[in-house]
Amino acid sequence: MEQKYIPSKYMPPKYIPKSSLKAWLAKVKDDGRHIYAPVTENGKTNFKRVKSVDEISMEHIQTAQSAKGAVFPRTEKLFSYAGGQQGDVALQDYNPNDIPDTVVFGLHPCDAAAFKSLSGIFSWGAKDRPFDERMKRVTLVGVSCGRSDVFCFCTSVGGHPGSAEGSDILLTAVGNDGYLVEIITDRGQALVEKGADLFEAAAAGVSKEEHLASVPVRFSVEEVQRKMAGSFEDDIWKKQSARCIGCGACAFVCPACACFDIQENAKGNGAGDRIRCWDSCGFSLFTLHTSGHNPRSVQSQRWRQRLLHKLCYMPDRLSVRGCTGCGRCSRACPVDMNLAEHLKEFERLKV
Amino acid sequence: MADNIYLPYLATIEKITQEAPGVKTFRLKFKDEEVARSFEFKAGQFGEYSAFGEGECTFCIASSPTRKGYIECTFREAGKVTSALARLEEGQTMGFRGPYGNTFPMDEWKGKSLLFIAGGIALPPMRCVIWNALDTRSSYKDINILYGAKSVADLVYKHELKEWEERTDVNLLTTVDPGGETPEWKGQVGFVPAVLEKMNPASENTIAVVCGPPVMIKFTFPVLDKLGFKPENIYTTLENRMKCGVGKCGRCNVGSKYVCKDGPVFSRAQLEALPAEY
Ligand SMILES: Cc1cc2nc3c(=O)[nH]c(=O)nc-3n(C[C@H](O)[C@H](O)[C@H](O)COP(=O)(O)OP(=O)(O)OC[C@H]3O[C@@H](n4cnc5c(N)ncnc54)[C@H](O)[C@@H]3O)c2cc1C
Ligand code: SF4
Ligand code: FES
Numbered sequence: 001m002e003q004k005y006i007p008s009k010y011m012p013p014k015y016i017p018k019s020s021l022k023a024w025l026a027k028v029k030d031d032g033r034h035i036y037a038p039v040t041e042n043g044k045t046n047f048k049r050v051k052s053v054d055e056i057s058m059e060h061i062q063t064a065q066s067a068k069g070a071v072f073p074r075t076e077k078l079f080s081y082a083g084g085q086q087g088d089v090a091l092q093d094y095n096p097n098d099i100p101d102t103v104v105f106g107l108h109p110c111d112a113a114a115f116k117s118l119s120g121i122f123s124w125g126a127k128d129r130p131f132d133e134r135m136k137r138v139t140l141v142g143v144s145c146g147r148s149d150v151f152c153f154c155t156s157v158g159g160h161p162g163s164a165e166g167s168d169i170l171l172t173a174v175g176n177d178g179y180l181v182e183i184i185t186d187r188g189q190a191l192v193e194k195g196a197d198l199f200e201a202a203a204a205g206v207s208k209e210e211h212l213a214s215v216p217v218r219f220s221v222e223e224v225q226r227k228m229a230g231s232f233e234d235d236i237w238k239k240q241s242a243r244c245i246g247c248g249a250c251a252f253v254c255p256a257c258a259c260f261d262i263q264e265n266a267k268g269n270g271a272g273d274r275i276r277c278w279d280s281c282g283f284s285l286f287t288l289h290t291s292g293h294n295p296r297s298v299q300s301q302r303w304r305q306r307l308l309h310k311l312c313y314m315p316d317r318l319s320v321r322g323c324t325g326c327g328r329c330s331r332a333c334p335v336d337m338n339l340a341e342h343l344k345e346f347e348r349l350k351v
Numbered sequence: 352m353a354d355n356i357y358l359p360y361l362a363t364i365e366k367i368t369q370e371a372p373g374v375k376t377f378r379l380k381f382k383d384e385e386v387a388r389s390f391e392f393k394a395g396q397f398g399e400y401s402a403f404g405e406g407e408c409t410f411c412i413a414s415s416p417t418r419k420g421y422i423e424c425t426f427r428e429a430g431k432v433t434s435a436l437a438r439l440e441e442g443q444t445m446g447f448r449g450p451y452g453n454t455f456p457m458d459e460w461k462g463k464s465l466l467f468i469a470g471g472i473a474l475p476p477m478r479c480v481i482w483n484a485l486d487t488r489s490s491y492k493d494i495n496i497l498y499g500a501k502s503v504a505d506l507v508y509k510h511e512l513k514e515w516e517e518r519t520d521v522n523l524l525t526t527v528d529p530g531g532e533t534p535e536w537k538g539q540v541g542f543v544p545a546v547l548e549k550m551n552p553a554s555e556n557t558i559a560v561v562c563g564p565p566v567m568i569k570f571t572f573p574v575l576d577k578l579g580f581k582p583e584n585i586y587t588t589l590e591n592r593m594k595c596g597v598g599k600c601g602r603c604n605v606g607s608k609y610v611c612k613d614g615p616v617f618s619r620a621q622l623e624a625l626p627a628e629y
Contacts, residue, residue, distance in 0.1 A: 078357040081403045089403055089444040094355050125612060126597040129355045232606070232626045259601035262357070262594045264406045272404060274357065279600070287592050287602050290429040293565070295591060295605070295628050305604075313607040 010183035014192070015202040016171075017178040024195040025053040028103055031194060036070055037105040038063050047104065058106060061149050062326060066255030067107045071134040072118060075277040078130060078262070082271040089270075096133035103191065105141045110154045110326035112142040112166035114255030120320035121258045130276075139187045142167030143179075148213035151327030153340040157221050159324050161212040172208040180208050219344045221311070221321075229312045230351040232304070240342050241303035243335045248280035250329035250339075256310065256322045259286075281305050311343075356597055359401045359446030360386050365421065367441050370507035371500075374472060375437055376413065376425040379447060391450075392416055394457055394480045395588065395616040398449025399596050400424060405435035409593045411615070412450060413475035415482030422447070425475040425507060451596040452615050455480050455586060460558050464493040468571060470543050470563025471500050474507050476588050476615075477562050485521060494521045495552050499543040499567075502531030524550055544570040547578075554579035561587045572619065582620035589614050589622075589629050605629045 016024065029035050029050075037056040039048040045060035047067045080092040115135075122131040145152075145161035154160060164170040168188035171179040180202055183189050192199060231237075251257040261279040266272035279286060282302050288294045296302050310322030323339070330338045362379040370376055381387040392412055399407045408430075414423035428437045439445060457480070465484055469477045484491050496515060500506045506525065515523040526539035526546045539546050543563065559580050561571055568587060575585055591603040591610045603610040605628045617625075 079355065089361055089446075091358060091361065091446075093358055121599060121601075124598050126356045126599075128599060130357075258599070260594070260599075262407060262600070264404060266404045270404060274401075274407075276357075276600075279602075281601060289590070289592055290433075301628070308606075309601070309604075313604065316607050 008184050010189055013202045014181040014199040016181050016199050020198040022053045024198045027195040034100045034102045061147050067104045067111050068255050070102055070104050070138050075275050077273045077275050080273050099133055099137050102138045106143050108145050109163040110159055110324040111255045112140050113159055113324040115166045117256035117320045117322050118258050120318035139168045139191050142170045144172035145213045146173055148215045151330045152215050153218050154325035155215045156218045157323050157325040161215055162208050174211050218340050219347045224343050224346045225311050227346045227349045227351045237304040238300040241300045244299050246282050246299050248282045249332045251280035253328040253332045359448040361444055362447050364441055364443050371505045373428045374507055376423055378421050378423050380421050393454035394483045395455040396450035396452050398447050401446025402432050402435035406432045408432040411476040413478050415479050417483055417486035427472050455616050461490045464557040465491055466552050466557055466559045467496045468561045469498045470567040473562035496523045499526040501528050503527055503533045503536055543567050544574045547574050559585045583618050585619035588616055
């Protein structure tokens with residue numbers, strides 16, 4: 001298998017012993033940065049803001065939720081208003097100074113790559129200040145995958161268990177004692193410098209490939225995209241989504257889903273916040289007109305929108321894909337729909 | 352606002368006109384002098400209007416870009432935010448962000464005749480274009496307007512209809528659905544597509560702009576076909592549910608086209624290339 005190093009001016013890679021990793025993170029944290037990292041509670045692992053680096057767990061294959069909340073929170077204030085309508089409404093703009101410098105530690109390559117998908121959406125045309133301000137303040141420390149499960153399919157959508165795409169730093173466990181450290185960006189280098197003495201030169205000839213999970217390629221994504229684009233009226237959408245209950249779980253766990261609603265969080269006396277919150281194209285209300293007309297009135301149309309958006313519209317309009325093969329939607333689906341399987345079905349379609 | 356696209360301009364409601372039952376026009380003046388002076392838009396564009404405490408909703412800008420110093424919107428009380436807006440009074444404050452979306456290609460239309468066909472509350476997006484054309488009258492040849500509503504009471508912009516009727520450089524035909532007429536009604540009685548067929552406008556060197564409820568559009572297109580209008584010379588607007596207005600929230604697309612960015616103005620030729628998702 002070919003080496004997937006992203007060329008970086010910080011080549012060659014470094015090495016950090018496992019015993020030093022937490023010391024480095026503690027230094028990063030003492031700098032006032034917030035650290036979001038995988039934490040296991042009640043058998044579930046999720047990204048949480050850690051108070052102590054001892055809380056971090058690294059045993060999971062995939063967190064239930066992705067790390068996208070670091071730049072696209074579940075709910076976020078866009079601005080505040082006060083004064084009611086009586087001619088003296090005052091608006092208070094979004095204040096980026098409230099956003100802390102943040103490190104997302106321990107996200108897998110599929111999640112890091114999804115930050116590129118999110119950036120594609122939020123930087124299309126008009127600048128999205130809340131998103132941009134968070135992106136400016138976040139450093140992504142990725143960790144290559146040593147293990148995978150049947151739901152993983154990153155290699156089918158242009159990813160790789162050791163891909164550095166999207167990460168500022170990528171760690172790969174080489175053996176039991178330490179990590180190979182690829183520094184990709186200036187931001188990554190700045191973080192390493194917080195504990196420069198903890199890093200060593202990597203041993204000559206050390207390769208990350210043999211330490212990576214093997215994730216088989218399940219389909220040709222180009223072929224799937226080509227056939228999907230020509231299948232708008234095909235029955236396949238109905239067949240695949242016949243059991244979909246429109247719960248929206250897939251969108252909420254997806255690292256690359258960015259659809260949102262804008263709502264009022266009224267606090268009484270004419271004051272409140274304008275907020276945005278996660279939404280899902282799988283919900284019937286998503287596109288419902290006030291007149292009662294709905295352009296996507298049945299679930300198969302909404303399933304079609306989800307897949308076409310991720311695999312055709314986004315590549316076409318934004319030059320990024322909306323799926324990185326993390327497999328979360330399939331793990332979370334209450335009726336066991338499996339995205340990789342469904343995508344594979346398009347490959348077999350005669351178009 | 353330059354920085355945060357979600358932060359609206361504050362605007363004072365200068366004037367409220369009750370157009371028809373449940374339909375009002377607001378004239379808005381931006382509170383910030385600099386914004387009021389520099390704000391520009393083009394015919395066909397829309398905005399997100401805020402009733403603070405209730406939320407935002409999407410309306411086209413119903414006034415003409417040739418009329419400076421204010422913008423107008425005409426809206427029907429339909430749900431949560433529109434009802435809240437309808438409760439506001441002159442002198443009170445609301446929010447506006449925009450202008451968003453594409454525009455009617457009025458420059459390309461120069462030297463041609465224009466045929467406007469509107470039904471019901473769909474006159475507002477067209478009123479903007481009509482006044483724009485009338486204020487730059489010498490750029491266009493004949494201007495014909497066909498406007499229909501359910502009943503006489505439902506006709507909006509009654510004072511302007513009268514003005515267009517009296518002008519000699521524009522030909523206006525109004526119609527109401529059968530049963531919607533009053534004893535004094537002097538206009539046509541009948542549905543828009545049927546009246547259009549009777550009107551029999553020339554299609555040569557003419558642009559047709561059609562806005563109205565989906566059923567009106569559905570039955571008007573075949574009549575335009577019969578009259579010889581080519582799909583690329585017929586324009587309409589789409590009104591998919593919107594939230595952001597700037598291509599990010601993900602709900603207004605028809606296939607890979609975003610109504611808030613690629614629209615809301617589409618030629619019929621463009622519509623025919625899109626999946627039926629509107
Ligand atoms: C480009 C464009 C131009 C338009 N121009 C005009 C115009 O010029 N004049 C005009 O009158 N109309 C126009 N419309 C239509 C207008 O936008 C709607 O009528 C208006 O937004 C209705 O808002 P509402 O809050 O009153 O309706 P509601 O249906 O009450 O919606 C209130 C809010 O709540 C949400 N919502 C609704 N139901 C639910 C639910 N059950 N659960 C959760 N959330 C819900 C909606 O998404 C919305 O944000 C236009 C639309 C578009 C897209
Ligand atoms: S669509 Fe499913 S597999 Fe793809 S990135 Fe989103 S959650 Fe992961
Ligand atoms: S209105 Fe949000 S994407 Fe068009």
